[in-house]
Each structure stands twice: as structure tokens, then as C-alpha cells.
Amino acid sequence: MPETIQRDSLIGKRITKLDAPEKASGKTRYIQDLDVQGQLYGKILRSSRVHAKIKRIDTSKAKALPGVHAVITAADVPYQRPIGVAKDHFPLKTDRVRSTRDEIAAVAAESEAIAEAALKLIEVEYEDLPILADPYDSLKPGAPLIHPEPHGASAKHDHLKQAQGIAYLGKPDNVAMTFDYAQGDVAAGERESDVVFEDTFTLHYVTHCCMGVSGIIAEFDSSGNLLLYSNTQVPFLHKREFAEILSMDPARIRIIQPPIGGGFGSKLDIYPFEPICVYLAKATGRPVKLVFTREEEFLASPTRQPVILTLRSGCKKDGTLTFRTVNTLHDNGAYTSWGATTPFVMMQTISSLYRVPHCLYHTKAVYTNNPYAGSFRGYGNLQATFAVEQHMDMMAEAIGMDPLDFRMKNAQDPGEVTPQGMHFKSCGLKECLTTAAEMSGYREKFKINLANRDKPGHIKRGIGMASMLHVGGGAKIYPSDGCGTILKMDDFGSVTLITGASEIGQGSETVLAQLVCEELGLPLSAVRVVNNDTEITPWDVGVHASRTTFIAGNSAIGAAKKARSKILAAAATQAGLNADDLDLRGSHIVEAKSGTVVMSLSKLLRQLHFNDKAELVMTSFYYEPPSRHQDKHFKGDVSAAYAWATQVVEVEVDTDTGIVKMLKVTGAHDVGRVLNRLGIEGQIEGGIVMGQGYALTEELMVENGIVRNPGFRDYKLVTAPEIPEMDVRFIETMDGEGPQGAKGVGEAPAICIAAATANAIHNATGVRIMALPFTPEKVYRALHAAKKEAA
Amino acid sequence: MTALDNYIAPTSLEQAVEQLQELGEVTILAGGTDLMPQANAGRVKFKRTLMNIRRIPELRGITREGDEIRIGALATISEIMTHPLIREYLPLLVTVGDHFASSQIRNAGTLGGNVCNASPAGDTLVPLLVLGASVELASMLDDKLFRRSMPLPEFFVGPGKTRLAPAELLAAVRIPVPPKGFVARFHKFGTRPALDISAISIGISGVLDKGTLSQVRVAFGAVGPTPVCGAATEEALEGKKLDAATIAAAAVAARDEVHPISDVRASDWYRKEMIHNMTKRILEDVSASH
Numbered sequence A: 001m002p003e004t005i006q007r008d009s010l011i012g013k014r015i016t017k018l019d020a021p022e023k024a025s026g027k028t029r030y031i032q033d034l035d036v037q038g039q040l041y042g043k044i045l046r047s048s049r050v051h052a053k054i055k056r057i058d059t060s061k062a063k064a065l066p067g068v069h070a071v072i073t074a075a076d077v078p079y080q081r082p083i084g085v086a087k088d089h090f091p092l093k094t095d096r097v098r099s100t101r102d103e104i105a106a107v108a109a110e111s112e113a114i115a116e117a118a119l120k121l122i123e124v125e126y127e128d129l130p131i132l133a134d135p136y137d138s139l140k141p142g143a144p145l146i147h148p149e150p151h152g153a154s155a156k157h158d159h160l161k162q163a164q165g166i167a168y169l170g171k172p173d174n175v176a177m178t179f180d181y182a183q184g185d186v187a188a189g190e191r192e193s194d195v196v197f198e199d200t201f202t203l204h205y206v207t208h209c210c211m212g213v214s215g216i217i218a219e220f221d222s223s224g225n226l227l228l229y230s231n232t233q234v235p236f237l238h239k240r241e242f243a244e245i246l247s248m249d250p251a252r253i254r255i256i257q258p259p260i261g262g263g264f265g266s267k268l269d270i271y272p273f274e275p276i277c278v279y280l281a282k283a284t285g286r287p288v289k290l291v292f293t294r295e296e297e298f299l300a301s302p303t304r305q306p307v308i309l310t311l312r313s314g315c316k317k318d319g320t321l322t323f324r325t326v327n328t329l330h331d332n333g334a335y336t337s338w339g340a341t342t343p344f345v346m347m348q349t350i351s352s353l354y355r356v357p358h359c360l361y362h363t364k365a366v367y368t369n370n371p372y373a374g375s376f377r378g379y380g381n382l383q384a385t386f387a388v389e390q391h392m393d394m395m396a397e398a399i400g401m402d403p404l405d406f407r408m409k410n411a412q413d414p415g416e417v418t419p420q421g422m423h424f425k426s427c428g429l430k431e432c433l434t435t436a437a438e439m440s441g442y443r444e445k446f447k448i449n450l451a452n453r454d455k456p457g458h459i460k461r462g463i464g465m466a467s468m469l470h471v472g473g474g475a476k477i478y479p480s481d482g483c484g485t486i487l488k489m490d491d492f493g494s495v496t497l498i499t500g501a502s503e504i505g506q507g508s509e510t511v512l513a514q515l516v517c518e519e520l521g522l523p524l525s526a527v528r529v530v531n532n533d534t535e536i537t538p539w540d541v542g543v544h545a546s547r548t549t550f551i552a553g554n555s556a557i558g559a560a561k562k563a564r565s566k567i568l569a570a571a572a573t574q575a576g577l578n579a580d581d582l583d584l585r586g587s588h589i590v591e592a593k594s595g596t597v598v599m600s601l602s603k604l605l606r607q608l609h610f611n612d613k614a615e616l617v618m619t620s621f622y623y624e625p626p627s628r629h630q631d632k633h634f635k636g637d638v639s640a641a642y643a644w645a646t647q648v649v650e651v652e653v654d655t656d657t658g659i660v661k662m663l664k665v666t667g668a669h670d671v672g673r674v675l676n677r678l679g680i681e682g683q684i685e686g687g688i689v690m691g692q693g694y695a696l697t698e699e700l701m702v703e704n705g706i707v708r709n710p711g712f713r714d715y716k717l718v719t720a721p722e723i724p725e726m727d728v729r730f731i732e733t734m735d736g737e738g739p740q741g742a743k744g745v746g747e748a749p750a751i752c753i754a755a756a757t758a759n760a761i762h763n764a765t766g767v768r769i770m771a772l773p774f775t776p777e778k779v780y781r782a783l784h785a786a787k788k789e790a791a
Numbered sequence B: 001m002t003a004l005d006n007y008i009a010p011t012s013l014e015q016a017v018e019q020l021q022e023l024g025e026v027t028i029l030a031g032g033t034d035l036m037p038q039a040n041a042g043r044v045k046f047k048r049t050l051m052n053i054r055r056i057p058e059l060r061g062i063t064r065e066g067d068e069i070r071i072g073a074l075a076t077i078s079e080i081m082t083h084p085l086i087r088e089y090l091p092l093l094v095t096v097g098d099h100f101a102s103s104q105i106r107n108a109g110t111l112g113g114n115v116c117n118a119s120p121a122g123d124t125l126v127p128l129l130v131l132g133a134s135v136e137l138a139s140m141l142d143d144k145l146f147r148r149s150m151p152l153p154e155f156f157v158g159p160g161k162t163r164l165a166p167a168e169l170l171a172a173v174r175i176p177v178p179p180k181g182f183v184a185r186f187h188k189f190g191t192r193p194a195l196d197i198s199a200i201s202i203g204i205s206g207v208l209d210k211g212t213l214s215q216v217r218v219a220f221g222a223v224g225p226t227p228v229c230g231a232a233t234e235e236a237l238e239g240k241k242l243d244a245a246t247i248a249a250a251a252v253a254a255r256d257e258v259h260p261i262s263d264v265r266a267s268d269w270y271r272k273e274m275i276h277n278m279t280k281r282i283l284e285d286v287s288a289s290h
């Protein structure tokens, strides 16, 4: 036993993720690797038409194929209920198909190959309907309707049925959702303006490209309890939603999450394949496993929300922003998922990234026959930032101000409450701006590049910046934003941390373990994290909105603190010392001042178990601190803390080809405090690469409702040689409410890249491109058009 | 669910062509990096017999035979990139390998597979054309192993279509040892530096003597149903001093003689522009470095 132990901390250290050895050695068992005794394999037949009435489905040949256990269509599940954010989506389509991803029938068979073969034997007769492939067309008077009449297996024009959640009544127009927000008086703002710009920005489809494709296993036990092995990011919300959809008692549904091969927001909604797998399990009385092919993953998982955004904004000659008016058109696809609600986040950037006195914001999400969008890392913020930060550069140029000075003039300060009602208790935006600019040599390079623009040579360099604001202290999307923790201690000084927070690769279990170690003076190896079973873990609203470190972290700290006081109190009694003078270090109880060891933790714990019958199970719950919740006009606070960042992108543009090479990204991120340096660097670097793909290479090409590139051959992810040099610095503002001062950071790093790249391309070439992605051909065309215009 | 009746792995060329003739319905498997993705996507149906040709020694190896370098059909892209004969005489093929797929694919994919797959975007085809390559084809004739040779330009018929007879194997690619003063360039133009299918590609070769190009060969990839030779561009360069005017004229000739299509990778207009700009860039590079 050592004589003295000095205080040591894991906070801010570079700590390997707890799941890294398993993942790096290929031993992690994802849903693909899980097999349940007696399982069948599910496959889904999707529409071969973009928009059509289903006239007839004949499954008899498929049913007759040996090895097939069930073939189901909507007619076989009259009890099915609509899913999704607007409950406008039946898992198995009843009367018509509205996009090529639409599910018509499903098969459960003894092997994937048999299931596949059975799909080919299903006959479907369609009657084509006119296709709406452009959201503008959907709004035209007399446009065909996507949801013209009630649907649902037993809809039959019965309003009661919708009230019961069995049917969807349809929509008299193609408008799926609207958002309106107003602050101040934009007309007055415009009158004060010396410079006004209005432009339309076009944001495209990209998709998450999780390494692990979607999958689920559904199994009923003999008492009718349903066990789901599911990749969901929100197990507790889904437990309730599955109960609703399946008309089951939620108590009978258990969700186990196997390790998830990437989420990025894609697993925030329930998609048809999930209830369909349950229907198949029900129909066959056997467990059913349904895993997507990669092509299916491209065709039938959600996308990032495509947006057409018209921004009108102005400023005074001295650089003061005056107003912003925004109109967006969101292509909602055929059904409503979370993509339609991205305006909720977009308006925060528009109203509050910089100080703008007057704002007006309208959004329409309209139905089309295209794919539909879900939630995706950044949640609308990439789109809003793309427009806002380009206008910032344009206005700065118009009034002859340095883009950095212009931003500094309008940047938020700590303590500010914006007209929308967001309260920035900690805010490092100005420090982010100056740090990123200084690190990258922004000011000088910006000028040098301008001077070189018209010199000969086909390689032009550019530098551009953009900043962002994003929730970093949970998000008050639901009435509560809580997370629970159960912490138990064995008598060897080890801790089992049972948390509601899900791990989807972001490294949350490592950070939570660290926070517990910090309170209890334990090495990381002493902590096990249990986080994937609704039957065991306490309630949580799920992984989204960069909330896990903040919310689940505070919750874990709460439980650890309870354990700490209990241990120190017991130790004090035993040793005849004062608990306040004691500390926990290196798995020992020590005198805080001198570090003199009093006793070992394991010995104390054993004594507590055997002699004092002590309860060594702690529970705690963390809810976001009280604040002004948003009202129905979207005024109010949405998070307990906000994350900030400035990223500077340097590019090389080849004017002969339009190829944009991303050379370097410099980032300054206000993360509150660094908990796991290795983890946060991973988040930032991964986010930058995701932002790079969004800016330069990735595009799900949808033509007339059909996805043209459902595979990695033509859907271009960034590859290793393209990844830029990265220089990232953390601005530690030590948020008062954050766990050890930390704020959420999961989404932040992806947000600015496209906007900063646009500004860098402009700096290099003088050409401003307002549509993504900046593929070589698009950039070349823009350069070519500019050259023609000049000539 | 592809039901193969039969799998064979002959161990000599003679045995292979014999079996080809006998069995008729045979799918040939080399590295499988084209065949397997195509089969999985349902674009290719396996015939009744699958013949693995990887155990045939005569299809391996890279050797010098007189004034020719013979590259066995089974030579992988990686082998080609590192082989001393290639590095000495045909460094162009090393450059090709650099931009070809990824390490994993280069280790499995063969030159024979790339040629027989006959994709207009196949990355070795344009370089082989400007290197003056011919193909060595093997079959049975009068119960004996028979080899014939065919200049590469005649070999390609359409996307995935060649003049390979049903019972014939590609045994090797033969390339003349380049003369003194030989220069050759290949430019693969895709939208990213790795794992990309060419949007267009250009190969140019010739003998450069005192700034003048002769014996010029030009070929383009991904601008038509097969890789194509650029006769008009060759003419614009042949015997000319490689100065700015010649380069400009050649670039225009190149753009005007190709007739690409629009697809998910690029539009026809952009392809023509890139043919122009990259032809110019290659020629400027040749002119600057000699």
C-alpha cells in the first residue's frame, strides 16, 4: 500500500475509447453479426414506380416457394398504424406508392437468398400517376396531391380512425409542415440598411453512409413480449412509439441496442422496415432478422434535408447588421420525418449567431415523390450557415470591411439574451474568431489571394471562414431533456455505471466513465458501462442534439458524488477523521491535504457490505436547469449551453478543371472544456471530413424521383488522400452548468465547412457559388460562365 | 442465388483452352474485381461453368522477348507497378497503377481482366494503346494450342465487348520496347484522387527529337463506347514543333474529335472541355520537361 497519493485527473487527457480494442480487432458484434436461435430472414419488396396506384398484388407464387414462411402486404396487417413525425406513413403501402423506396410487401424465409428469390415472385400491377419531382411544382395550383385521400388499411373515410391513430386522413394540398418566426420589423431594418443582398441558396441531398447498414431483429416470447435488437439512437422514445404503432403495452417491449455502426442522426426516427420486421415475426411466430443491403441503405434510409433558401439581409456602412428575411422551401419527400423540423435549428443560426435586430423567417416543407429527409448531424444548421456566412462575406466586401472585423462587430458576447430568447451563459465566439484567424494567418492570406486572383496560372489559392452556433447543453425539444444513472459499487472498488445514454460510436461511455473516475479517484479500468438495454438502463431521451456528454455526464456525476459522500462518510467514521478532510485517490481513501493514505477503497467497501449492510447502489437523474421554454412563436431558450466555433478553410482551385482541393482546415472550438482530448479530436476531425464531403464530393443524385447513384462507386465519400491538414484549438470557456465545464460538440465540427469553403473559393477566384456540392464540373461551369460574362 | 454447375481450375494453358472448347458455356475468373461486383449487381450472369484461370503458369510473368515486353494476362496491377522491366522500359504503366483503384484492388485486379472487361474507362487501355500494344490470344486449333496476335485497337468492339472468340483466352499483352527519345503521358481525370472511375482519360506518346514530335499516338478513355484513338489529334501533332500554336491546335482537335455522353459522372460538355484542357496541359508538360 502506498503511503501517500497525490491528486491526479483524467480530465483533458488523451484516453483511448473503451470500445476501441474490440472495434479495431474486428470483434465487436454488430446487428449483422447477431443471430438468434431459430431466426428467419426478412426482405422487403419496394416499389418499382415513383408514383402509382397499386392495382393488384399477387403473392401466391412467393408463398409457394419452399423455405418461405410468410409473405405479407398491407392487407395482412390491418392493424398497422402510421409512423413518422407527422404520422403520414404506413409501413406497408395500402393503395398507392409515393416514392421508389415505398414498401409493398415483405417476406420471411429460411435464408436471405430464399427471401430474395421470393421477392422476385411477387407480382404487382401499378397504375402510374404524375410525378412531382420538384417542390416548386408541388405548390402550383392544381398540382397532383401526394396524400389526396385518407389511407391506412382500414381507413375508409373514417375520421374516428385517424383519431384512433389507425388512418391518416390525407392533405388537401402538398404542404407538410410550416414554420414562421418573426422578431422586430424587417422593413424598418431594411430602411436603415446601406447594403442589401438577396440570394437563393440550394442545398442538396446527402446521406449518412453509416458503416453499419440498418438492421433489426424482432422476437416475441411465448407470453407475447417483444424483444427488439435495434440500432435506434432513442431507445426509450422508440419503446413508447413502437407500443403505439403496434398497439402494445409498452411494458411488453424491450429494446437492446447492439453496438451501433454509426448513427449521425439517421436512427432518430422509426422507419417502415422496423415495424415490418415485427409484423413478420408476428406472422411466423419466429424471430426475424432484417438487415439492409448497401444499395437499400442508399435508397431507403433518410437523407439530409435538401433546402432551397432565399436570404435577404442588410447592414449599415459601419458594419452593423440590420435585418434578415428568410424563405425556405424544404423538399419533404413523400413522407414526413425529422428533416421537416430542421427549421427549428435553422432559425437559431439566422436570428442568433450574430446580433441581428430584425428577423423574419418562413419555411414550407412540401410533399414530393422524392426521398425523404431525416435528422442528420447539424440538423439544418449546415444549410442555414451556408447561406448566412456567405452573405456575411458579401456584405463585408460591399462595405469594404475585413470579413473578420465585420464578424467581430456583430458577434455575440457571454451573458447575452438574444431577441429569440437564447441565453448565452458561456460564449467564446469572439475568441474562436480571433484564434482561428490568427492560427491560420487569415487576414494576410485573404489579401494575398485577392492580389493573386488575376495573375496568370491555373492554380488559385483561397481562404474562407465561417462560424457557427449550436446547442451544446441538451435541447429542449421534448418537455423534458433528462437522463438517469444507476451506479453500483462492488467490494473490489469497481463501479458499474448504468446510464440511459446510448453509445453510437461517439465515445460517450468513455467520457462518462472518466467523469465517474474523477469523482471517485478510480482508474478507468475500474469502470464498466452498461448502456444498451431498456430493461436495465434508466430513462433518457436519446442521443441527439449533441446532448449526451452534457446531460448524461451531469447525471453520472450526480450518482458518483452520492457514492463519494457515502464512502467518505463511512471512512471518516472508521478512521475517526472528518469526511471533509478526506479525498478519494488511486482507489484509496486519503487525507486531502497531505495525500496520506488512510485505507484502501476495496477494503472499506468490503467492510461496508459485510458489516454495515450499506447500500452501494446510487441513483440520480439530471434534468436541464429551468429556463424560459420556447413558446409557440419559437421565443425562448432551447439549451442550457451553446457551443461555438470558427473554422477557416484553405483551398486550391484548379481553374482548368474546377477541382477544389481542400488544403487545410483551422478550427477554434468553444467546447466548454476538453474531457477526453483524443475523443474530442476524433469528433472534430470526423466532423470536418463529413463537412468536406458535404461541401465537395457527396451528392445523392435524385432525378425524377429516382436515385441515380445508390452505391459508393458513384456516391463519392471523401477518401484518405483528400483529407486536409487540420489544426484545431479548443477554447475552454468552462460552462457553469456543464459537467466539469464541458459542452456538447458532436454536431459542431461539420457545420461550417461548406460555408467556409464557399468563401474560400470566392477568395480564390472571385466566383461565388450558391449551390452545393462544389463538384469539379459545377465549379468549372461557374468559372466558365464568369469568364464569358467578363469577356 | 447463382447455381453454378461446375467449377474448374486448369493448371496449364493448353488444358484451359481445351476445356473452353469442350464446355462452351464458361465464365472466366481472374482477379474477380470486375466480375464479382457485376455478378452481384445482376449485370452479368454466370454461365454453367466457372473457370478459375489463376493456376495457369503461362499466364503469369513479365518478360522481355526480343524487342517486346510480354506481360502475362494474370499480372496484377501491383506486380506491374513494381516490376523492374516495367520500371525501366514502360514507366508509363507505373503511373497508371498509381491512380488505379486502391491497394487492395490493385493486388487482385489483373491486366488481362482490365483488357477483357473492355470498359471505355478501363485505366490500362488508353496507355496500352499509346504504347502500341497487341494482345496474344490463345485457343485450340486442330487439337493444338494456337496463339494469334491482334493489334489492340482492333480488339475493342463496345462496352464489355471484344473480338475474343468464345473459346479463346487472353494470354498476354505485348508491347514493343520504346525507341530512343520516346515520351509518353497518361492523364486520368476523375473527380477525386483515389478510387475513382475516370470521367475522361488521355494518353499521348511519340518520339521527341529537338522539340519535334513524331510517331505520335493519342488515345482517349471514357468518351465513347470503347477507348478510342485520336487520329485528328495525332495529325495535329505529327512532325510538328511542340510550340504553343501546335499545342493549342492539338487541344482543339482533341476536343472536336471526341463524342462523349452525359452520365452521373460528368456531362458531355464538361468531358469535351476536360479533353481540351488536359490535352493542353499534358503537351505543355512534355514541352516544358524536354
Ligand SMILES: Cc1cc2nc3c(=O)[nH]c(=O)nc-3n(C[C@H](O)[C@H](O)[C@H](O)COP(=O)(O)OP(=O)(O)OC[C@H]3O[C@@H](n4cnc5c(N)ncnc54)[C@H](O)[C@@H]3O)c2cc1C
Pocket (backbone or CB within 6 Å): B027, B028, B029, B030, B031, B032, B033, B034, B035, B036, B037, B053, B073, B074, B099, B100, B101, B102, B105, B108, B109, B110, B111, B112, B113, B114, B115, B116, B117, B121, B122, B123, B124, B164, B168, B169, B170, B171, B195, B196, B197
Ligand atoms: C473498388 C474498385 C475500384 C476499381 N478501380 C478501377 C480503376 O481505378 N481503374 C480501372 O481501370 N478499373 C478499376 N476497377 C475495375 C477492375 O478492378 C479492373 O478492371 C481489373 O483490372 C479487372 O481485373 P480482374 O483480374 O479482377 O478481372 P475479372 O473480374 O476476373 O475479369 C474481368 C472480365 O474479364 C474476363 N477475363 C479476365 N481475364 C481473362 C483472360 N485472361 N482471358 C479472357 N477473359 C478474361 C472475365 O471473364 C471478366 O469478364 C475497380 C474495381 C473495383 C471493385
